[in-house]
Amino acid sequence: MSDVTVPSRIGPYLVERRLGAGGMGEVYLAYSVAGEPVAVKVIRPDRTDPHTRARFEREAAIARTISGTGRVARFIEADPFAEQPWLAMDYVPGRPLSDVVKDQGALSAPLVASLGALLAEGLAAVHSAGLVHRDLKAQNVVLGDFGPVIIDFGLGAFVGASKGSLTQAGVVIGTVRCMPPEQALGELGVTQAADVYGLGTVLLYAATRHYPYDGVRWEAVAAQVVNPEISPDLSGLPDELAPIVRAMLAHKTEDRPSLEEVTRQCADLMRLLGTSPARARRALIQETTAQGHPTMVQPQPDGPMLDRLDSLERLLREESALPGGNIPAQLPGGESGPDIPAESSPPPVPVSSQRPEPGNGSPAGPGPQRGRPPASLRVAEKLRERYAAGPTLTWPKR
Numbered sequence: 001m002s003d004v005t006v007p008s009r010i011g012p013y014l015v016e017r018r019l020g021a022g023g024m025g026e027v028y029l030a031y032s033v034a035g036e037p038v039a040v041k042v043i044r045p046d047r048t049d050p051h052t053r054a055r056f057e058r059e060a061a062i063a064r065t066i067s068g069t070g071r072v073a074r075f076i077e078a079d080p081f082a083e084q085p086w087l088a089m090d091y092v093p094g095r096p097l098s099d100v101v102k103d104q105g106a107l108s109a110p111l112v113a114s115l116g117a118l119l120a121e122g123l124a125a126v127h128s129a130g131l132v133h134r135d136l137k138a139q140n141v142v143l144g145d146f147g148p149v150i151i152d153f154g155l156g157a158f159v160g161a162s163k164g165s166l167t168q169a170g171v172v173i174g175t176v177r178c179m180p181p182e183q184a185l186g187e188l189g190v191t192q193a194a195d196v197y198g199l200g201t202v203l204l205y206a207a208t209r210h211y212p213y214d215g216v217r218w219e220a221v222a223a224q225v226v227n228p229e230i231s232p233d234l235s236g237l238p239d240e241l242a243p244i245v246r247a248m249l250a251h252k253t254e255d256r257p258s259l260e261e262v263t264r265q266c267a268d269l270m271r272l273l274g275t276s277p278a279r280a281r282r283a284l285i286q287e288t289t290a291q292g293h294p295t296m297v298q299p300q301p302d303g304p305m306l307d308r309l310d311s312l313e314r315l316l317r318e319e320s321a322l323p324g325g326n327i328p329a330q331l332p333g334g335e336s337g338p339d340i341p342a343e344s345s346p347p348p349v350p351v352s353s354q355r356p357e358p359g360n361g362s363p364a365g366p367g368p369q370r371g372r373p374p375a376s377l378r379v380a381e382k383l384r385e386r387y388a389a390g391p392t393l394t395w396p397k398r
Contacts, residue, residue: 113269
């Protein structure tokens with residue numbers, strides 16, 4: 001994709017470059033006004049029906065409360081009601097596990113056990129907040145100086161949002177190979193056991209360079225995943241790891257271990273293999289961290305980007321003084337803003353568990369109200385009112 005297609009700005013973040021793309025949308029390296037690097041993900045338009053937006057808003061609000069782990073990239077903020085929803089998370093320097101395995105080969109059993117214990121601990125904190133990642137795979141585990149970190153958390157709200165999600169072109173093969181049977185069958189209320197299965201596919205790939213099921217077409221892969229008579233392919237898996245991974249990939253959710261059991265079993269295995277969890281973690285970092293690799297370094301804004309950030313800081317101050325908070329069509333100095341009319345590009349709506357009071361014409365939250373809200377904010381208010389989220393979604397009566 002050429003640079004001309006990279007947006008100048010997403011919400012309050014100034015975009016430097018495109019990092020990649022996936023089934024959910026585009027990923028960009030961007031900076032806050034203070035110069036903090038963040039990963040901003042813009043969601044594909046075909047994933048943004050009102051039900052999914054409402055669910056994402058609810059889960060994003062909860063995601064900001066997760067604590068007790070450094071194994072999940074920190075959720076910063078999001079706007080689920082933008083024309084194209086976006087979310088910002090910590091930028092994690094490092095390489096995806098999929099790239100590490102491709103470049104360096106399969107990991108040894110002690111390192112895979114360390115990977116499993118560390119990620120299971122991180123996921124346990126996510127689950128304690130009542131959330132499920134839903135899209136665990138080798139591409140979503142980044143290895144760096146801190147060890148493994150799970151990224152793309154928050155995008156789970158868009159995964160499996162409808163039974164038709166399996167038919168999205170370009171999405172399925174990378175996901176279906178790591179998807180538990182219940183999710184491949186289109187069940188919407190997947191449980192924490194789905195992440196145990198997903199983590200099992202990650203460990204299997206790390207140890208063998210292949211997934212439990214594979215095929216040329218996603219339909220063939222899905223047919224294997226949902227068939228209880230077809231066992232996962234564990235060829236090449238070291239005997240020491242086989243009991244743990246096999247249990248994690250059990251067809252029935254109730255047959256899979258808990259994350260606490262995975263952590264304990266992986267720790268026991270490390271000791272059985274002659275090392276300790278702490279030493280195995282250090283070895284995992286040493287063997288998977290490519291010294292001098294550009295992605296291992298936290299990015300810093302250069303001179304031109306610093307000038308753009310100065311302009312953005314002035315622009316944000318000006319926006320806060322505009323009636324209704326409308327965004328000018330251009331950034332200072334002639335720099336183009338988003339390629340949509342200013343009226344439909346409001347300032348970002350911070351994720352919050354608060355909801356607007358029905359009929360008051362303004363979003364909930366502190367601060368003065370100035371003028372008529374922009375069009376997309378008015379739409380967001382209507383959507384929030386219509387799909388008001390409590391513990392479960394409340395659908396309007398027909």
